[in-house]
Amino acid sequence: MRKLTYAMNVSVDGYIAAPGDDLGWSVPSDELFQWWSDRVAATGLALYGRKLWETMSSHWPTADQQPGATPAQIEFAHRWRDMPKVVFSSTISTVDWNARLVTGDPVAEIIRLKAGEGGPMDIVGATLAAAAMRAGLIDEYVTVTHPVLLGGGTPYFTALEGRMNLGLVETRIFPGGVVLTRYQARR
DSSP, X not given: OOOXXXXXXXXXXXXXXXXXXBOGGGOOOXXXXXXXXXXXXXXXXXXXXXXXXXXXXXXXXXXXXXXTOOHHHHHHHHHHHHSOEEEEOSSOOOOOSSEEEEOSOHHHHHHHHHHSSSSOEEEESHHHHHHHHHTTOOOEEEXXXXXXXXXXXXXXXXXOXXXXXXXXXXEEEEGGGEEEEEEEEOO
């Protein structure tokens, strides 16, 4: 069975985006950017919600062709384009960049994908992750906590019907006081 990980940048008060879907507070250091790039390279399949898909697909497909693109940005752009992706949305009709669109029940499709062959999967986007979280499908949670309080926005965690126990697997500190914590779901 494939492992499913929910990994996102998050504020200290638990938001992945500030009001208005602002992500400008989570600009990574070079070291953290490389960590994210290596994670993309190791991901067998990325599962995207519509909002984050639109954000990523509006920049990364051509980021390596932009004036002043750094070697790290060029590498990430290539890795992102090459990584297989599934986009879950009922409001868009097409996707590009090594992705396929799923318009039906995301939980049923995630269950099918987890049972299939292939490398580890990442789920990105709060709404999609919330559905997988409520269904008990997420095996690992990675929070990359930035030292900022946003006071509102899109929360990393959704409301659950009951408690979920987690076991700490890893902690790591990045420049700027950014702290990575990785937890495994205990079932």
